[in-house]
Amino acid sequence: TQTVSQSDAHVTVFEGDSVELRCNYSYGGSIYLSWYIQHHGRGLQFLLKYYSGNPVVQGVNGFKAEFSKSDSSFHLRKASVHWSDSAVYFCAVRFRNSNNRIFFGDGTQLVVKP
């Protein structure tokens, strides 16, 4: 079974705090991992991706994510959040044998308080 798990449905932090949004996936085959962000009332926007090479990938607006094969994880991090980072964040995984389908997690609602 191919699953993507985002353990935190809601995360609340203050401006300037660091944040980590967690993503774990269930399958050991070659994979393509990504994060998407959805601001209220808008479509999902691509944030960053990992396929191979350096396990730490940089995205826009100071976001980065780290792939860990041993932990089956692809957590998203930001050192200092801004109120405009408030949004829903989706982890997405394309598994090797998924016939090019992307599996999304249920999303993590990030609230950044001023």
Add this chain to the structure above:
Amino acid sequence: DTTVKQNPRYKLARVGKPVNLICSQTMNHDTMYWYQKKPNQAPKLLLFYYDKILNREADTFEKFQSSRPNNSFCSLYIGSAGLEYSAMYLCASSRGTHYEQYFGPGTRLTVL
């Protein structure tokens, strides 16, 4: 222009009536997708076109139809809407199936 457009943005439908949603993109992407999204749930892939080839998910095969008259447009058709179809419908496109997807703003469908 990396915009994916969807029409309408909001749709009200009666149970048993058909629904047709439209998506367009001008990025010359060969792959277009339709997802269904309900609150606090992951987007659920309904179907996708790779060029002219339609791929429908097994569990929604009979519930949704689609057409892609040209590279830029893709529609999602529900023949007979049920209450359980109330959701946000997201269209996305990508260059091939191995690249990031660009999403439209979605169409919020409410079935009464």
